[in-house]
Amino acid sequence: MRLATKRKRVLKSPEDRRAEILDAATRVFCDKGVSGATVAEIAEAAGVAKGTVYLYFGSKEHLLVALRDRFTDQLLEHVSDLLSRVGQDDWWGLVDATIESMVDFMIGKEDLMRVFLEEGLSSDVAKVVDVGSRVDSMFAAAIQMGIEAGACKVTDPELMASFFHHALEGYMLHACLHGDAVDRDRFVAAAKELVHKSLSRQEQESWKAPSAS
Amino acid sequence: MRLATKRKRVLKSPEDRRAEILDAATRVFCDKGVSGATVAEIAEAAGVAKGTVYLYFGSKEHLLVALRDRFTDQLLEHVSDLLSRVGQDDWWGLVDATIESMVDFMIGKEDLMRVFLEEGLSSDVAKVVDVGSRVDSMFAAAIQMGIEAGACKVTDPELMASFFHHALEGYMLHACLHGDAVDRDRFVAAAKELVHKSLSRQEQESWKAPSAS
Amino acid sequence: MRLATKRKRVLKSPEDRRAEILDAATRVFCDKGVSGATVAEIAEAAGVAKGTVYLYFGSKEHLLVALRDRFTDQLLEHVSDLLSRVGQDDWWGLVDATIESMVDFMIGKEDLMRVFLEEGLSSDVAKVVDVGSRVDSMFAAAIQMGIEAGACKVTDPELMASFFHHALEGYMLHACLHGDAVDRDRFVAAAKELVHKSLSRQEQESWKAPSAS
Amino acid sequence: MRLATKRKRVLKSPEDRRAEILDAATRVFCDKGVSGATVAEIAEAAGVAKGTVYLYFGSKEHLLVALRDRFTDQLLEHVSDLLSRVGQDDWWGLVDATIESMVDFMIGKEDLMRVFLEEGLSSDVAKVVDVGSRVDSMFAAAIQMGIEAGACKVTDPELMASFFHHALEGYMLHACLHGDAVDRDRFVAAAKELVHKSLSRQEQESWKAPSAS
DNA sequence: GATGAATGAGGCTTCATTCAT
DNA sequence: CATGAATGAAGCCTCATTCAT
Numbered sequence: 072m073r074l075a076t077k078r079k080r081v082l083k084s085p086e087d088r089r090a091e092i093l094d095a096a097t098r099v100f101c102d103k104g105v106s107g108a109t110v111a112e113i114a115e116a117a118g119v120a121k122g123t124v125y126l127y128f129g130s131k132e133h134l135l136v137a138l139r140d141r142f143t144d145q146l147l148e149h150v151s152d153l154l155s156r157v158g159q160d161d162w163w164g165l166v167d168a169t170i171e172s173m174v175d176f177m178i179g180k181e182d183l184m185r186v187f188l189e190e191g192l193s194s195d196v197a198k199v200v201d202v203g204s205r206v207d208s209m210f211a212a213a214i215q216m217g218i219e220a221g222a223c224k225v226t227d228p229e230l231m232a233s234f235f236h237h238a239l240e241g242y243m244l245h246a247c248l249h250g251d252a253v254d255r256d257r258f259v260a261a262a263k264e265l266v267h268k269s270l271s272r273q274e275q276e277s278w279k280a281p282s283a284s
Numbered sequence: 285m286r287l288a289t290k291r292k293r294v295l296k297s298p299e300d301r302r303a304e305i306l307d308a309a310t311r312v313f314c315d316k317g318v319s320g321a322t323v324a325e326i327a328e329a330a331g332v333a334k335g336t337v338y339l340y341f342g343s344k345e346h347l348l349v350a351l352r353d354r355f356t357d358q359l360l361e362h363v364s365d366l367l368s369r370v371g372q373d374d375w376w377g378l379v380d381a382t383i384e385s386m387v388d389f390m391i392g393k394e395d396l397m398r399v400f401l402e403e404g405l406s407s408d409v410a411k412v413v414d415v416g417s418r419v420d421s422m423f424a425a426a427i428q429m430g431i432e433a434g435a436c437k438v439t440d441p442e443l444m445a446s447f448f449h450h451a452l453e454g455y456m457l458h459a460c461l462h463g464d465a466v467d468r469d470r471f472v473a474a475a476k477e478l479v480h481k482s483l484s485r486q487e488q489e490s491w492k493a494p495s496a497s
Numbered sequence: 498m499r500l501a502t503k504r505k506r507v508l509k510s511p512e513d514r515r516a517e518i519l520d521a522a523t524r525v526f527c528d529k530g531v532s533g534a535t536v537a538e539i540a541e542a543a544g545v546a547k548g549t550v551y552l553y554f555g556s557k558e559h560l561l562v563a564l565r566d567r568f569t570d571q572l573l574e575h576v577s578d579l580l581s582r583v584g585q586d587d588w589w590g591l592v593d594a595t596i597e598s599m600v601d602f603m604i605g606k607e608d609l610m611r612v613f614l615e616e617g618l619s620s621d622v623a624k625v626v627d628v629g630s631r632v633d634s635m636f637a638a639a640i641q642m643g644i645e646a647g648a649c650k651v652t653d654p655e656l657m658a659s660f661f662h663h664a665l666e667g668y669m670l671h672a673c674l675h676g677d678a679v680d681r682d683r684f685v686a687a688a689k690e691l692v693h694k695s696l697s698r699q700e701q702e703s704w705k706a707p708s709a710s
Numbered sequence: 711m712r713l714a715t716k717r718k719r720v721l722k723s724p725e726d727r728r729a730e731i732l733d734a735a736t737r738v739f740c741d742k743g744v745s746g747a748t749v750a751e752i753a754e755a756a757g758v759a760k761g762t763v764y765l766y767f768g769s770k771e772h773l774l775v776a777l778r779d780r781f782t783d784q785l786l787e788h789v790s791d792l793l794s795r796v797g798q799d800d801w802w803g804l805v806d807a808t809i810e811s812m813v814d815f816m817i818g819k820e821d822l823m824r825v826f827l828e829e830g831l832s833s834d835v836a837k838v839v840d841v842g843s844r845v846d847s848m849f850a851a852a853i854q855m856g857i858e859a860g861a862c863k864v865t866d867p868e869l870m871a872s873f874f875h876h877a878l879e880g881y882m883l884h885a886c887l888h889g890d891a892v893d894r895d896r897f898v899a900a901a902k903e904l905v906h907k908s909l910s911r912q913e914q915e916s917w918k919a920p921s922a923s
Numbered sequence: 924g925a926t927g928a929a930t931g932a933g934g935c936t937t938c939a940t941t942c943a944t
Numbered sequence: 945c946a947t948g949a950a951t952g953a954a955g956c957c958t959c960a961t962t963c964a965t
Contacts, residue, residue, distance in 0.1 A: 237454020
């Protein structure tokens with residue numbers, strides 16, 4: 072005959088509660104890593120009892136899936152309108168806007184990115200990689216359009232897209248691991264220099280576009 | 285001056301045994317992640333009993349430390365001679381050699397990089413980040429030298445160095461997560477294009493170096 | 498003198514509600530076993546909310562007690578009038594009637610019997626055993642009367658009563674566990690053969706009543 | 711970094727240890743019921759740590775399976791040689807021997823029987839019932855042989871076999887639930903009376919074999 | 924009254940670590 | 945030295961019970 076000695080009892084809307092738990096999970100996963108985090112810690116961080124977590128998410132794994140879904144939704148929403156305008160008049164303006172947009176998104180979501188990165192290292196790789204791949208594809212498509220529009224020039228658009236993606240993301244993660252605050256403007260400026268020069272149509276004195284082999 | 289005082293045994297010197305366990309740990313950590321891996325699995329992969337692992341490494345954590353030490357030793361050895369020659373006559377030649385060297389090193393060590401990355405996400409951040417930071421610093425120093433030698437031009441050498449580092453590392457990890465084999469030559473070519481153009485002294489039509497603020 | 502003071506409601510009087518929950522508990526306990534059943538399942542089977550169960554029964558344990566009470570009441574009611582007539586003229590007729598009565602009762606209540614049986618195996622033995630013992634005592638008393646009336650003969654009336662009881666009950670349970678439908682008439686016929694012959698006054702060629710020791 | 715604070719350490723042969731855990735499981739399952747029992751209790755009763763139980767049995771469920779296997783093996787071994795001789799010269803002698811054998815077996819195994827009975831009530835019914843059914847079939851076959859040999863007579867051998875089985879088993883369980891010690895000789899004597907008279911070829915004054923309907 | 928979201932004690936299971944052989 | 949059986953702390957998850965609405 073068990074006794075449930077109550078402490079507190081706060082009733083909120085299911086959506087809020089779900090979001091709170093997800094937020095708490097993000098914090099704890101980020102602090103301790105996915106396998107380092109315990110459901111008890113997540114529950115405490117969310118200000119709910121352990122069992123409550125299981126009311127909203129069937130298991131620790133489901134928490135991760137929900138986190139991923141929310142992240143992907145937000146990412147796609149964030150860039151979709153930018154993407155839809157790529158290929159129009161001011162291609163370089165769109166590139167700059169996209170860079171700023173990505174930087175801002177990453178600055179806002181660096182915690183989640185770290186969590187997914189760890190997850191990707193161990194299990195169920197496909198799902199996580201998928202998010203990253205989608206970013207790569209998006210970048211590559213944008214570059215391709217720039218090439219076709221005669222705005223830029225690059226030998227291997229796909230690899231370059233991946234480089235851009237990981238240069239930005241990697242720097243972000245690195246800064247996070249250090250605990251450094253990211254200087255947004257400096258970040259954006261450097262990213263623009265990287266992208267603009269790398270996609271430049273001009274020949275470099277130190278490097279020539281390879282002739283078709 | 286160390287002498288090889290041990291006669292070689294038909295079956296396993298302690299050094300070999302140690303190295304075998306470390307290799308096994310690398311494989312298992314890479315497959316399952318650090319916290320996903322069990323000492324039992326590592327022992328089995330190394331072909332020894334669980335207890336034997338504890339004979340050579342005090343704990344699971346010590347395995348990781350040993351792995352890191354070995355990695356750092358190899359990394360430094362790998363690039364030290366290249367670094368020592370930076371600043372000499374053919375700066376761009378050195379850059380290219382460094383790029384190739386890094387790519388080759390990463391292709392050979394991608395498994396360990398993944399393991400450290402995961403670890404970096406949870407605990408004991410300092411140690412791991414240190415390795416990555418050293419690469420960044422090395423790159424930044426090399427760029428600085430190129431600038432001073434008048435070979436290249438870039439607004440933010442540190443950030444650019446970090447971008448290069450993470451572009452390469454990130455692409456590698458991404459490919460690994462996908463299970464894709466990395467095309468070494470394509471990788472090197474694209475990396476060179478990225479670096480050469482990004483460090484180019486020429487103004488781009490789409491981008492101007494900011495005036496000193 | 499109780500009066501029906503409540504007007505009948507269109508949807509569920511408390512008594513009906515209570516009975517419904519009890520019926521649902523019977524079904525679920527029977528399907529899943531007592532500790533295998535959850536209050537949530539019982540509530541759902543009864544078409545009420547979990548909390549409502551606690552409105553009518555203080556705890557899961559109380560449900561069981563209530564179930565037992567209802568069962569005992571029904572059992573006693575079922576056989577009491579038969580018992581009251583034992584010892585009269587047609588003893589064998591009463592035996593047969595009792596057998597049929599027991600069989601019918603068991604066929605109607607096999608689900609509950611199973612539940613109590615499980616319960617008896619774990620905790621709170623006294624209560625459950627009590628029900629079974631009462632049946633044994635009833636049987637034994639009846640046999641004793643038959644002996645005194647000269648209608649039958651048996652060496653150990655108590656053990657024989659227990660045998661009869663468990664032969665019938667055990668067969669029932671066994672059939673239930675198999676999911677077999679019980680053939681009532683075949684069951685009754687075989688039970689009568691068992692009882693009549695076992696209580697027979699005649700010596701068997703293969704067996705002699707032991708002389709008083 | 712967990713510390714395993716050791717208390718004791720006793721090394722035995724795996725078979726002994728396995729048997730000890732199985733014995734402990736029998737005791738605890740019997741006391742608390744299968745779902746009432748905890749692995750912790752079983753481990754303590756066996757004098758081992760919780761984890762040790764999982765070294766020998768993959769889960770609580772596997773303990774049950776192992777228990778069943780051991781029981782079935784012992785039962786079959788116990789009666790097989792008796793069975794193989796049924797149908798020979800002294801049929802009634804064999805019946806008596808079988809009764810004594812069953813009683814002795816049950817007295818030795820009553821604890822297990824109770825455990826299986828409970829299990830049978832909730833999950834995975836088939837396996838347990840199978841044991842019981844095999845006993846029924848064995849009895850029925852023996853009766854059939856007796857009939858063919860002209861030694862006995864009964865209308866429904868199968869049902870009668872089941873009655874015998876459950877009369878004996880049920881009485882045993884009942885006695886166990888009471889905590890009563892079973893008087894083996896009294897039990898055997900009453901069982902013989904039950905079986906001999908029930909299988910008697912003589913007509914009873916109170917009961918006639920039904921004519922073929 | 925009725926509801927079902929919330930609670931948290933407690934069960935099952937895993938696995939890093941120890942140590943008798 | 946090497947081994948692997950044994951250990952027990954700690955994690956995930958279930959579910960009886962409570963109580964705000």
